[in-house]
Amino acid sequence: MASQNMDPAAATASSTAALKGSESGGSAARGVLLTHCDFLQMSGDKGISAFPESDNLFKWVGTIDGAQGTVYEGLRYRLSLDFPAGYPYQAPRVKFVTPCFHPNVDNQGFICLDILKDKWSALYDVRSILLSIQSLLGEPNNESPLNTAAAELWENQEGENLLEQRRSSSMVEHHLQMSREETWRWKTSTG
8 A cells, every 4th residue: 555655756766776786686696606616616526516507607507426435325416506696695595406315305306404594604605505415415414304204214224234224225226226317317418
């Protein structure tokens, strides 16, 4: 109702200011993302990579390799990273493109990771996000599982038998096989 009583010139000025604000936020995000891209390429971290998808600086493709000594060892996972115009003050939306059977990853690939939610800080960069997800693969947070079947399997395992029992589970093996196939397709498509 209040908008009906607003001066049309004031309404236009207000919407123009809002538009300029979002554009300047987008420009700032572009600069931060370009810096993150350069830093990630120069960091030389093994097992992680990310780069913009085509010409859209706000949509990236990332990869993480499964950490050694985990059931994910030898697998490469593809991720999508969608950055809002308010980045780095707003967290990106990150999800697995490659199927991943894990307590903190749901069937659509969405990830339950505190730094992507309520613990987000503008100090995080793409590198720290990828390293955190890679670490999460080997050390899930069963306190807040998105995939209860995977969480139950993880909790019911102990010591040396953990990896072997998870690998022998038909459900887990199915997801691992899908991940291997995706890894193979990714490697053959990228040369």
